[in-house]
Amino acid sequence: MLDWVTISALATAIGTLVLAVATFSSVRSASRAARAAERALQLGLRPVLLSSRLEDPVQKVGFQDRKWLKVPGACANAEVGEDAVYLAISLRNAGNGLAVLHGWRFEAARPINHVKPELAEFHRLTRDLYVPAGEYGYWQGAFRDAGDPQFELAREAVKNREPMTVDVLYGDHDGGQRTISRFVMVPRDDDGWLVSHARQWNLDRPEPRD
Template sequence: MADWVTISALASAGGTLVLAGTTYASVRSGNRAARVAELSLLAALRPLMVQSSEEDPTLHANFADGVLVDVPGGGAGVEIQNGRLYMALSLRNVGPGIGVLHGAHVGAVRIGEQAEHAPLEEFRRLVRDLYIPPGRIGFWQIAFRDDERREEVIELVRTGRFRVDLLYGDYQGGQRVVTRFGISREGDAWRAAVVRHWQIDRPAPR
């Protein structure tokens, strides 16, 4: 004779296992969907800076002491006045998100094993907020007045070739990237070209 109590208990246990399995699968599916949604949102916020085009208009970088530097499309503006160095770089944001510029490091061109970006603690932070909307142009700027690196950077400028490692991120302060620009003199003009991008807060694509 069947033990209906035992059968009932086994049936209940089986149903509980099925329900647990279904719940686990649903949770995993929900987690995957949430992760995909999060990644999609982050991708939509991500900026990416490159040099602007030569056809883009000249911008004008104002400095706190009244100096005005013209910044041509596809290039940089560099001025030495009264022993002080003023520099600005024309940029285009080709990413889908607003770009917030944090700072930069100006230095000599690096090749081979020395090609990594400068340490973040050596970057000069901006003292003003600079934003570049997606698909638009803007500029980064820096001045070396009484800075301890002023003479070093002026000498780099006089060689006609240097680099700018630019640090920026999304408007929430995350997804930081360092983009290296090579700056070289062509006649009376300064030309800019992207050399490499480094992801700071995300896995590198290579």
């Protein structure tokens, strides 16, 4: 004889299991859709700094001690003053969001191996610099402390016209999506410097999930 109580209990259990599986699949699909929407939103805000174009106009970059450097498109400028070493690079934002520049790191050489630098090595900009989406802008930095070991390294590199590397730390206008872009300054035949974008590191990219 059939045990209808047992059969009913089994049917209820199977129905509950099927409902649980369907709910899990629905929640997982909704989570994926939410992450995709969040990703699309971030892409709409993400800046991407590259070296500017040769046809971009010359920019006049001013420093707090009233020193001025002229920086042509796709180029940089560097100059040794009496009490400071001045550096500036022409940039272009190829991303969709406003780029807010926060800090920089200097190396008096062209890197052989591109290793992601530590944030502790960066100098904080005295003021934020901005590069609008799809537009050109600039980065600027200066060494003013003669006791800083990098002061002498930068001074000698500029005077001897040797390649130099500048890592620029920036993010979006909301303070997220921090990125490091590496630029290499190479001396031209004249007094100028050409700039190439060498590497990029995304610091706030989330780990991939299923």
